[in-house]
Amino acid sequence: MVRDSPSINTNNMTAVQLMELDACSRCGECVNWCPTYDASGEDPGLAPRDKILRWREYMNKSYGLRAKLFGPKKISEDEIEQFKDDVYGCTTCGMCATVCESAINTIELWESMRANLVKRGNGPYGKQGMFVKLIGEYGNPYMADKKDRLSWIPDDVVIEDEAEILYFGGCTAELRQKKLAFATARVLNKLGIKFTMLGEDEVCCSSALVRTGQYEIDDIARKAAKANVEGIKKKGAKKVLYACAGCFRASKVDWPRLLGEDLPFEVVHITEFLSDLIKQGKVQWKDSVDKTVTYHDPCHLGRHVGVFDAPRHVLRSIPGIKFVEMDRIKDNQRCCGAGGGVKAGIPDLALGIASSRVEDALAKKPDILSSACPFCKRNLSDGRDAVKAEDLEVEDVIVLTARAMGINLDDCVEE
Incomplete structure (x- = not known):
């Protein structure tokens, strides 16, 4: 008797995450706090508890005791597609993890589910699929020329060729919300802080690829992280400042995972840097x-x-x-x-x-x-x-x- 293959697999799921699926107590606290569930008009498919229980059901149908005895139970493609839509209807904010009575790391769980679905051919969702092409081809999600990363810099801002402090501008500040880059650079100059930047050599931090489960496609995310880390090292930087929370998180958490090693420099958000200077009385x-x-x-x-x-x-x-x-x-x-x-x-x-x-x-x-x-x-x-x-x-x-x-x-x- 030839048995069907499981409809889903365990790709990108760790052993701990597979146990976390069984750890859910169905208490519903995550549902009470979820911002996407609330904003959707309480769509049950977006409830964090519901997504965990459905994926657990899929795993049981594919690998549970019945599946071992009689073969995996088929899960329809329409059902998996609907699950994909629901798991991508999440900002990965982590509110559900904060209130989870079982201490499930839902941020990592959602991202692993997404990576699994992408590998299966079901993800990502809508325009998110453009991230791979844009970041892979342009080094940013805005289809901008790499020279545009320097276009915001006014004549009065002094940026060193090399320095122990590097400001990582990020795609959005350098290419769209330029006031953020302006303010950061001018504040550092006003404080007498010598800093350098990657300029044309800066590549997207790839947070969007990681968050949407696309970080393994064509190795783009890892290559981007490596290019940025190597560029920062060449600039002689020992401390890297970020005014973008997304870039900061990606550098602090995602880059070491993608590269399999600790970063050779300190990662600091600009508010942390400023707070320390204020405490030292250095801000006038x-x-x-x-x-x-x-x-x-x-x-x-x-x-x-x-x-x-x-x-x-x-x-x-x-x-x-x-x-x-x-x-x-x-x-x-x-x-x-x-x-x-x-x-x-x-x-x-x-x-x-x-x-x-x-x-x-x-x-x-x-x-x-x-x-x-x-x-x-x-x-x-x-x-x-x-x-x-x-x-x-x-x-x-x-x-x-x-x-x-x-x-x-x-x-x-x-x-």
Whole structure:
């Protein structure tokens, strides 16, 4: 008797993750907190618990006791395709991991499921499939020429050929939200910090490939990580600064995994760097920012790697700012909606989550909703427009820092 092959396999799933599937107690706490489930109108397919239980069912049908005795039970392609749609309807924010009573590392679990589905031929979702071609061909997701990475640099900014500190600009700041790159470079110059950049040699951090399960395709993500690490080493950098939470997370967590070795330099978010300088009394303020400000924790900076206090310390140190917290903060904050490829693949869902997060902010009546991630800034700005909160300014922490230091950013032209 010839038995059918299992409909799914264990590719990209670790032994721990296979055990985590059985660890789910079905308590439903993750469902109560999930931002995509909430913004979708409570679509049961997007509930974290539901996805775990369905994948567990698939594994049992393919490898359980019955499968061993009588052969794997067929799972229809339509069912697997629906599961693919649901597992990609997730920002990989990690809120479910925070509240999980069984301590399941859901961030890693979703990414492993996605990688498994990509390898099977079912993923990714929609426009996310363009990431491989764009990053592989252009070195960035915006189809920009590598020379465009230097186009934002104004004449007054001094960037060294080599230095012990390197600013990794990131695709979005260098090619789209240029005010972030402007502010970071000018703040470093104002503080007398000598720094270098990779310039044309910088390649996308490949966070989008990892988050969407495409990191093994054509080895693009690993090659990009290696190119960046080798470039940073050639510049003589011992410390690398990031103003993009996505690039920061990718460098700190994903690059060592892709390369199979520790990085030969320190990875620091710009808010951590500034917070230390403020504590040392090395930041001189010139102007007062007389505004009420609240702060949104980027998932990649906060829950993913644990940087919560540094951005708040910077904001609280800026003269004139009245700092207020939203109800959901730090480990319990609501995602902005842009992560996990959702902004590219399911923009309506991303907007719904962003709108809810803006409503969280508006409850505290701030003048400025601040964050420390260009993706958060973009999606929260879209959410502000959606709820028609025209008076709410959405701005990055480093831009507010530059403003308080008397640094001009008016000559910056965003894409």
